[in-house]
Amino acid sequence: MNKIKAAFAGGKAFIPFITCGDPDLETTAACVRAMAAAGADIIELGIPFSDPTAEGPVIQEASLRALNGGVTTDKVFDLVRDLRRDVTVPFVFMTYANVVFSCGAERFFKACADVGVDGLILPDLPFEEKEEFLPLCRQYDVALISLIAPTSAGRIAAIAREAEGFLYLVSSLGVTGVRSEITTDLASIVKVVRENTDIPCAIGFGISTPEQAKRMADLSDGAIVGSAIVRLLERYGTQAPPHVGDYVKTMKDALREGESV
Amino acid sequence: MTNPKGRFGRHGGQYIPETLMNAVIELEAAYDYFKNDPGFCAELTELLNEYAGRPSRLYFAERMTRDLAGARIYLKREDLNHTGAHKINNVLGQALLAKKMGKTRLIAETGAGQHGVATATAAALMDMECVVYMGEEDTKRQALNVYRMRLLGATVIPVKTGTATLKDAVSEAMREWTTRIDDTHYCLGSVMGPHPFPTIVRDFQAVISREIRAQMLEKEGRLPDAVIACVGGGSNAIGSFYHFIDDPQVRLIGCEAAGRGIDTFETAATMNTGRPGIFHGMKSYFCQDEYGQIAPVYSISAGLDYPGVGPEHAWLHDIGRAEYVPVTDEEAVCAFEYLARTEGIIPAIESAHAVAHARKLAPAMGSDRIIVITISGRGDKDCAAIARYRGEELYE
Numbered sequence: 274m275n276k277i278k279a280a281f282a283g284g285k286a287f288i289p290f291i292t293c294g295d296p297d298l299e300t301t302a303a304c305v306r307a308m309a310a311a312g313a314d315i316i317e318l319g320i321p322f323s324d325p326t327a328e329g330p331v332i333q334e335a336s337l338r339a340l341n342g343g344v345t346t347d348k349v350f351d352l353v354r355d356l357r358r359d360v361t362v363p364f365v366f367m368t369y370a371n372v373v374f375s376c377g378a379e380r381f382f383k384a385c386a387d388v389g390v391d392g393l394i395l396p397d398l399p400f401e402e403k404e405e406f407l408p409l410c411r412q413y414d415v416a417l418i419s420l421i422a423p424t425s426a427g428r429i430a431a432i433a434r435e436a437e438g439f440l441y442l443v444s445s446l447g448v449t450g451v452r453s454e455i456t457t458d459l460a461s462i463v464k465v466v467r468e469n470t471d472i473p474c475a476i477g478f479g480i481s482t483p484e485q486a487k488r489m490a491d492l493s494d495g496a497i498v499g500s501a502i503v504r505l506l507e508r509y510g511t512q513a514p515p516h517v518g519d520y521v522k523t524m525k526d527a528l529r530e531g532e533s534v
Numbered sequence: 535m536t537n538p539k540g541r542f543g544r545h546g547g548q549y550i551p552e553t554l555m556n557a558v559i560e561l562e563a564a565y566d567y568f569k570n571d572p573g574f575c576a577e578l579t580e581l582l583n584e585y586a587g588r589p590s591r592l593y594f595a596e597r598m599t600r601d602l603a604g605a606r607i608y609l610k611r612e613d614l615n616h617t618g619a620h621k622i623n624n625v626l627g628q629a630l631l632a633k634k635m636g637k638t639r640l641i642a643e644t645g646a647g648q649h650g651v652a653t654a655t656a657a658a659l660m661d662m663e664c665v666v667y668m669g670e671e672d673t674k675r676q677a678l679n680v681y682r683m684r685l686l687g688a689t690v691i692p693v694k695t696g697t698a699t700l701k702d703a704v705s706e707a708m709r710e711w712t713t714r715i716d717d718t719h720y721c722l723g724s725v726m727g728p729h730p731f732p733t734i735v736r737d738f739q740a741v742i743s744r745e746i747r748a749q750m751l752e753k754e755g756r757l758p759d760a761v762i763a764c765v766g767g768g769s770n771a772i773g774s775f776y777h778f779i780d781d782p783q784v785r786l787i788g789c790e791a792a793g794r795g796i797d798t799f800e801t802a803a804t805m806n807t808g809r810p811g812i813f814h815g816m817k818s819y820f821c822q823d824e825y826g827q828i829a830p831v832y833s834i835s836a837g838l839d840y841p842g843v844g845p846e847h848a849w850l851h852d853i854g855r856a857e858y859v860p861v862t863d864e865e866a867v868c869a870f871e872y873l874a875r876t877e878g879i880i881p882a883i884e885s886a887h888a889v890a891h892a893r894k895l896a897p898a899m900g901s902d903r904i905i906v907i908t909i910s911g912r913g914d915k916d917c918a919a920i921a922r923y924r925g926e927e928l929y930e
Contacts, residue, residue, distance in 0.1 A: 322826075322827065323696070323827040323828045324696060324701065324702075324705050324813065324828050326551070326705045326708050326709060326814070327551045327709075327712070329709075330695075333695060340827060345825050346825050346826075347825075369812075369813075370549050370812040370813075371811045371812045371813050371820070371822070371826040371828070372825065372826045373826075374810075374811060374812045374817075374826065375809075375811055375822060375824075375825060375826025376825065376826060396551050396552075397549045397550055397551060397812070397815070398549060399548060399549075399550060399551070399552050399555050400552070400555070401539060401548050401555070402539075402547055402548060402549055405812075419552075420551070420552045421552060422551070422552045422553035422555075423553070424552075424553050424554075424555075424556050424557070424715060425552060425555070425556065426556065427556070428552075428555065428556065432552075443552065443553060446553060446712060446713050446714070446715070447553075447709070447712050447713035448709045448712060448713070
């Protein structure tokens with residue numbers, strides 16, 4: 274868990290997401306290496322789920338491409354094991370409760386610990402249900418990352434107080450996907466978070482441009498970008514890795530701007 | 535029965551995005567208040583009786599009884615309700631609740647279209663906006679119901695993702711709910727999803743077994759020996775079972791859609807082929823692969839074509855209180871035709887699954903035994919599809 278905290282120590286964090294196995298695992302591996310080289314501070318690895326109810330069309334389609342390509346949870350663990358030979362950036366899995374539950378939670382978390390996964394985001398596991406997996410997360414030292422939404426009024430303090438790793442602040446209502454405008458009063462949510470925890474807090478959902486990322490990171494400790502990267506995979510397929518690397522560098526540079534000023 | 539977190543044994547719970555948590559908490563609080571509010575209860579009873587046509591008949595199927603030469607058979611005629619199915623019981627309750635909560639808009643998923651039609655109906659009656667999500671595949675299978683919903687003023691959105699059936703319609707309705715919560719109530723159509731939905735929908739459908747019990751005591755002076763209902767998500771079944779759960783002498787039998795058979799991949803028999811999982815807000819049984827990917831399921835019946843089952847059924851299965859049996863497409867179609875010819879009643883193809891099992895069960899029971907079959911809906915919507923199944927080129 275300290276590895277996640279350390280990722281926020283060097284300034285505003287940039288956290289890219291990629292769906293594992295879209296369009297194949299070799300491309301995912303190359304993209305992850307490109308993202309790490311371009312300055313990604315934490316990398317979110319999506320284990321595809323057949324029915325991702327918190328995702329917009331871009332990531333839904335990526336999940337489908339990956340599953341149709343034959344990716345499985347076991348193959349994702351193999352991918353991480355391979356990446357860990359040379360990539361030290363913290364990895365956080367992003368998937369759905371059934372993927373963990375069905376695998377057998379004990380087996381899943383043991384494998385996370387074995388291959389070197391530092392955290393887990395489950396968008397369908399709210400605060401009320403986190404006991405489902407929390408004891409095993411603790412046992413295997415995998416941070417169970419909590420989400421806070423624009424509709425979390427009255428719940429933010431409780432969630433923040435028990436948060437681990439970092440807090441994932443959902444920028445807007447709805448599902449994942451690129452948005453032209455983010456109108457939620459995120460500053461006041463972050464204020465409540467700060468009053469209740471010193472765990473870092475990053476904002477995601479709807480961010481695609483360097484300007485948006487900078488604005489979101491200014492309000493918090495970092496920016497999370499998923500759909501904009503997945504769109505590059507959709508567009509360039511197996512040729513995506515250099516494009517993904519360039520994109521991550523642009524975004525990370527935007528977050529660095531003004532930091533030392 | 536439900537613990538504070540909406541559990542039925544190990545099943546149930548609230549496995550949903552944080553964005554929706556306050557919405558379900560608000561719903562639970564409103565429901566806990568209004569379910570005991572005499573004004574609300576009186577208004578709902580008035581709607582159920584005067585608008586939906588309750589109580590529905592418990593009809594003695596004399597010709598069927600004679601033909602099967604075994605147990606006496608009664609049909610609980612939910613098909614006679616306004617809009618032609620049991621779905622209206624739940625929808626009137628939820629729409630009234632939503633109205634009391636200050637919501638002005640209803641969204642719903644639908645499989646066969648019966649729940650969508652019922653929701654569109656309630657929305658028209660209560661002057662609310664209505665959007666229905668329906669798998670694109672189902673909009674084709676049930677084109678008439680799509681027209682019906684539009685006629686009632688609802689917007690129907692065909693869902694193209696996944697298998698383009700009921701499961702995808704539920705996913706899309708959940709996604710839509712996360713974008714617009716303030717003015718919108720998600721009128722879930724079955725005893726599934728996150729707490730408090732399985733409890734709310736069960737309570738609104740429990741009117742079925744409340745009536746069966748009273749009607750049976752009046753007609754026969756005793757309780758039935760078996761209650762049979764079809765199970766997709768399981769709302770008409772739990773409604774039919776609920777007031778008999780504490781009477782162990784009453785067998786409770788849920789009929790699942792086996793599609794082309796439980797030994798094939800083209801099935802939707804969740805209890806018989808699935809295993810525990812977490813999906814659509816609940817822990818329950820689901821058809822899934824070894825990695826927890828939800829399986830594409832199949833049934834001739836759009837209303838039973840769902841890879842999961844309500845958590846209370848999962849619990850009744852675990853403790854052995856209810857039995858869940860598979861019924862194939864072929865058996866259901868034969869029962870559809872059988873009930874039409876024997877009793878002059880065309881059941882929904884969903885309900886025909888229950889009729890099919892009763893045909894197997896009744897002959898083995900004595901003539902002093904009593905079976906109640908819930909006819910959850912009427913079959914007009916299915917006629918064209920069954921004709922095609924039998925090789926007739928009939929289109930609506």
